Amino acid sequence: MKVTVVGAGAVGASCAEYIAIKNFASEVVLLDIKEGYAEGKAMDLMQTASLNGFDTKITGSTSDYSKTANSDICVITSGIPRKPGMTREELIGINAGIVKSVSSDLIKHSPDTIIIVVSNPMDTMTYLVHKTTDLPKNRIIGMGGALDSARFKYRLAEALGAPISDVDGMVIGGHSDKGMVPLTRLATRNSVPVTEFISDERLDQVREDTKVGGATLTKLLGTSAWYAPGAAVSGLVQAIACDQKKIFPCSTMLEGEYGLNDLCIGVPVVLGRNGIEKIVEIELNDAEAAHMKESAEGVSKTNGLLEL
């Protein structure tokens, strides 16, 4: 199993590290445009192998895509992150050009690959890969919901005073502060609805804290976060590599599902060796459906800024 991660910055390197530590891939190639940067990160990570007990071989490359040839999975994290006060949508101008050229270079050397898009605005970048490559839709996956759901579970556990392992929940919709749809109605603590334990007001707070999860960290860190994003990507990569058939909310091209068409947005999907193997349609109540519709309108508006 060969995995390429483009962008050896904060998220890319963290993602490579988590993939290596989980020890399911034979090879991870880190690629960056900055001279020597990916090689340096790869060497540093390889020097953790004996300490962390993994055998995954991590190599680095400065813009040499021949080193990525025949990758089973390619992750795109290249692009600029947001600074405090910025929205993800503001990154579109620079990141669209980067994601378009990177995906084309990757596919030239790995025509059978599965692409996971991380660069923001992620739903629109995922849509861009659909519109500018010939990859089938099951092989183009946007990562946002897996991270947003992890942040949701963190906030739920905090509100419940419970261990995170006791909590389950999912965030669907667009990967943006306004677009996220945290499904509080379906969240559980050890299979009991969380609504049994916390008030509506506290749940509203959980929902709001989840939606601004990225912005909160960007304010604290001065740039966007990387540990949880890297871990979330590694979870998707592992589900595909190990054919786990796990359900994650991922951004995928919708063709009528959830009443939506011609956009990529976060919905639950089954991930296995073929990438997105199934889109899971769950019944939303009126409020959730209205929020999802509004979220989709936001994503479509950002898609409209693309020069296709």
Ligand SMILES: NC(=O)c1ccc[n+]([C@@H]2O[C@H](COP(=O)([O-])OP(=O)(O)OC[C@H]3O[C@@H](n4cnc5c(N)ncnc54)[C@H](O)[C@@H]3O)[C@@H](O)[C@H]2O)c1
């Ligand atoms: N989808 C999500 O949930 C999520 C979460 C966190 C961050 N992000 C996004 O991921 C992206 C990366 O964030 P980061 O914090 O790692 O940023 P970063 O600046 O630390 O790293 C980005 C890397 O991309 C490289 N790069 C730029 N252009 C390139 C090109 N053409 N080819 C190869 N490499 C190139 C840069 O040299 C840099 O090393 C941002 O767009 C950020 O908004 C998404």
